[in-house]
Amino acid sequence: MKKTGTLERWALHAFMVVVALAILTPVAMVVNTSFKTKKELYTANPLDLPQNWQLDNYTAAFQKLHMETTFVNTVLYTVVSVLILGFLSAASAWVIARNRGRFYKATYLYFITGLLVPFQALFLPIYIIGFQLHLTNTAYGIVLMYVATGLPFGVFLMTSFMTTVPLELEEAAKMDGCSVYRTFFQVVLPLLQPAVATLVILQAFGIWNDYLLASLYVSETRLKTLTVFLQQLFSSTARDYGTAMAAIVISTLPIVALFVSLQKYFIKGLAAGAVKG
């Protein structure tokens, strides 16, 4: 009995090691290629390690990606969208959860219907309305769209979190004569911090990695994001793979760093969403 158990354990661990290596292979190949010279890319075996680890591809990628513009834009759109989204979701969810009446219930259902249809299915009219309202090729236009498309999930997540926020503090604040605004900003918002953090992280990945909306909304170079530029880089410099792979590493590293530093909230958020269903 004990023997088969041990054998099973060994087999499982071996299996998982193989799976992990298989998953890491593409990542390793990207990193490997990003350090190779052009000559090595054509003459050497793709699996060989670079002869000397030179950074030329990285300096080239920085220039070709227009990092000083695209990186700043991507960070800006992601941070601003996610902060507005966190704030609006928290404010809406708090009002919905703490007020009785048909209006608030209907408001909740109205937001939730947005969960049924992913924005990718609506990209065409989303583009058209943006064009007609002169929102395309503006930074606030794309931020507005990221906020709009993220709100249904935001309100859903925050409203379910509201049930865990104790009422007593708010009631005490009310007794003391605090306005609704002051109660929200000084009492409720600090208590909602973990939920806001979760939401912010979950949405940051989607916005950082988005290609469809960004490619539709911005066609001017000064407003483009990393993914949009990466797409251009790949279609225009099809033969310069070393630089392209370095560009991939550069554009992915920030989001991996964010994940590693905030992993705890991320996993909690996924779990909360999963259990509530």
Place this chain on the structure above:
Amino acid sequence: MHTPTGFGPRLQSLSLVLPGLVVFTVGLVIPMVIGLYYSFTSWDGFTPELPWVGLDNYLKMLGDENVRNAWGFTLAFTVLNTIVQNGLALLFAVILDSGIRAKKLFRTILFLPCLIAPLVAGYIWARMYMDLNFMLFGNGDTVLMGLLIVNNWQWVGYWMLIYLAGLQSIPPELYEAAQVDGAPRWTQFRRIGAPRWTQFRRIPLPMLAPSITIGVVGITVGSLRVYDLIVSATGGGPGRSSMSIIYQIYNTAFSGKQYGYGSAISVTLIALLMLIAVVQLRVLRRREVQQ
């Protein structure tokens, strides 16, 4: 009690919910309505006139081979993805939950690919298939398989986390052998490789039903809207063999200058997504009644 700002608490509450409502309405609800309207016109996207054509676009779609082809690819991708990805995610979740060593390390490695933009994932794999001389994207018969591998590589870890959360939310008492004795063997997951004292504990499959619903619906909806990955991996090719429905809408509207027709294709996709949501709600309701 008087409020310092001068407006009553009701108005203050309303003013907190209003900005969200406006943004959501402008960004998502109005597009949905105008999209439906455009689908009954033959608008080209540029001229100010919107000629009303009734159901013409929908009738045209029935005989359009390109649309049928895009639906064919999208549905095949969706069905296979839903089966394979759920299966793998559940398998890895059960393994990681079985008291394996270095659980956190494995979890992080499996999850890592979903942090990469789908567009980027497509480029990485296209290049890797070339380097390894494993040309799945070069042939219409293997392109679907090639894309399924990339998509599973990216998302299995994400869904595994969902299943892991589901497994961990099951109260430990329910692992007791006695409680599940009555259930058929195949519906139980033994905690394989667990320390000896937990060797016989099994998890009944129905306890995972909420996670399975989320997994099935999430992967289905995620696969139906595949676009970024296809743009970079195959560009819809070879030929039109990996043209997804969103890609088809994009080409119809922007390259073909048929906004009205493109909108009609969108409406069919939205209708399908709504149908899935309604079915999901039904299933969840029925489960609530049973409990």
